[in-house]
Amino acid sequence: MRIGILTLPLHTNYGGILQAYALQTVLERMGHEVVIFDCPLRKFKLPIWKKPLCYSKRIIKRYILQNKSTLINKEKIDFEKERYFRKNTQTFINAHIHRNAVRKLEDIKEDDIDAIVVGSDQIWRMLYFKSMWFTKRAANAFLAFTAGWNIKRIAYAASFGNNNPEISEGEIEDCRKAISLFNAVSVREKSGVKICKELFGINAQWVLDPTMLLSSADYTKLIDGKIGKSTTTGALMSYVLDENSDVSELRATIAKEKNLRINITNVAVNGIEQNNLIAQPPVENWLHSFLDADFVINDSFHACVFSILFHKQFIVFGNKERGMERFTSLLGMFGLEDRLVTSSSEYKPQPDIDYTKVDKILKEKRQEAMSFLESSLK
Numbered sequence: 001m002r003i004g005i006l007t008l009p010l011h012t013n014y015g016g017i018l019q020a021y022a023l024q025t026v027l028e029r030m031g032h033e034v035v036i037f038d039c040p041l042r043k044f045k046l047p048i049w050k051k052p053l054c055y056s057k058r059i060i061k062r063y064i065l066q067n068k069s070t071l072i073n074k075e076k077i078d079f080e081k082e083r084y085f086r087k088n089t090q091t092f093i094n095a096h097i098h099r100n101a102v103r104k105l106e107d108i109k110e111d112d113i114d115a116i117v118v119g120s121d122q123i124w125r126m127l128y129f130k131s132m133w134f135t136k137r138a139a140n141a142f143l144a145f146t147a148g149w150n151i152k153r154i155a156y157a158a159s160f161g162n163n164n165p166e167i168s169e170g171e172i173e174d175c176r177k178a179i180s181l182f183n184a185v186s187v188r189e190k191s192g193v194k195i196c197k198e199l200f201g202i203n204a205q206w207v208l209d210p211t212m213l214l215s216s217a218d219y220t221k222l223i224d225g226k227i228g229k230s231t232t233t234g235a236l237m238s239y240v241l242d243e244n245s246d247v248s249e250l251r252a253t254i255a256k257e258k259n260l261r262i263n264i265t266n267v268a269v270n271g272i273e274q275n276n277l278i279a280q281p282p283v284e285n286w287l288h289s290f291l292d293a294d295f296v297i298n299d300s301f302h303a304c305v306f307s308i309l310f311h312k313q314f315i316v317f318g319n320k321e322r323g324m325e326r327f328t329s330l331l332g333m334f335g336l337e338d339r340l341v342t343s344s345s346e347y348k349p350q351p352d353i354d355y356t357k358v359d360k361i362l363k364e365k366r367q368e369a370m371s372f373l374e375s376s377l378k
Contacts, residue, residue, distance in 0.1 A: 015302025115152035125161035142178035237293035
């Protein structure tokens with residue numbers, strides 16, 4: 001079967017890239033031909049009518065008012081900065097993701113596919129979906145643009161991101177009509193089951209994030225040959241997207257308590273590079289950091305996932321702005337709720353995670369997920 005995966009466009013988000021890779025890999029191992037719909041990086045262009053006024057203001061600010069931070073060709077410079085920032089992750093995407101690049105969802109053609117799988121990540125969080133796919137229609141997240149097509153429509157581990165779906169009252173009926181055409185629906189968070197039932201009248205299944213359908217060995221293969229063997233031990237891996245003084249205090253506390261050196265992995269490993277541009281470190285480096293780590297502190301859903309897959313002891317610093325339900329649902333599934341804190345004052349030393357119990361749950365959940373995919377795609 002020819003399957004297209006609709007997820008959020010790929011950029012520098014490690015988890016977003018790896019969940020797309022994982023779902024693609026699983027479906028290909030099932031014997032399907034798979035592509036991932038992706039929106040290429042766009043260069044923002046000023047409307048022709050706006051250019052004279054905008055450029056005139058910039059010239060005055062830079063050369064007359066001597067504001068050297070004002071950029072005349074800001075759009076071009078911003079595009080080049082973003083392209084440079086993405087260069088390492090884009091290399092991974094080009095090597096491992098089978099993409100169908102489309103500028104807008106309406107460019108997807110019915111004749112090219114037999115099925116669309118929507119998921120995973122926060123594809124149903126409108127804050128991200130609308131802005132990243134350049135659409136104003138919420139129902140497009142539920143494949144409204146495929147109305148009338150003779151294809152299978154499946155949601156695998158789709159996420160609303162939090163307990164409150166960001167869908168306006170005026171858009172709910174449009175979304176309800178679109179999702180009613182799905183052959184099967186599954187969600188990544190437990191709360192998503194309730195949302196689907198109450199908002200759309202749809203029975204959804206709670207399943208694993210795609211990244212958890214692969215083993216740690218599958219990810220280690222992506223690292224082999226890319227990075228040399230580690231020569232040091234005793235690392236506290238820190239992957240914190242929203243740094244603040246409280247996180248810094250917690251990190252220092254854990255490092256001192258466990259006598260570990262701190263390895264911060266969400267900034268460019270070589271600092272500022274050519275022309276003051278910074279590139280996101282490679283995906284392989286991020287994965288390798290889990291292998292090196294004796295302990296992980298993070299505020300990221302997928303950093304939690306990979307801590308579990310690589311059998312690491314970890315603490316999650318709850319990130320309320322990015323959606324707490326993602327953490328509580330994942331940790332609750334594996335009985336690891338005590339790994340979540342929302343401030344450094346809540347932290348207390350924990351006994352090591354019993355990964356024998358965790359792996360037993362993971363095995364069962366993988367079997368459930370694979371059964372869902374197999375039955376949905378028959």
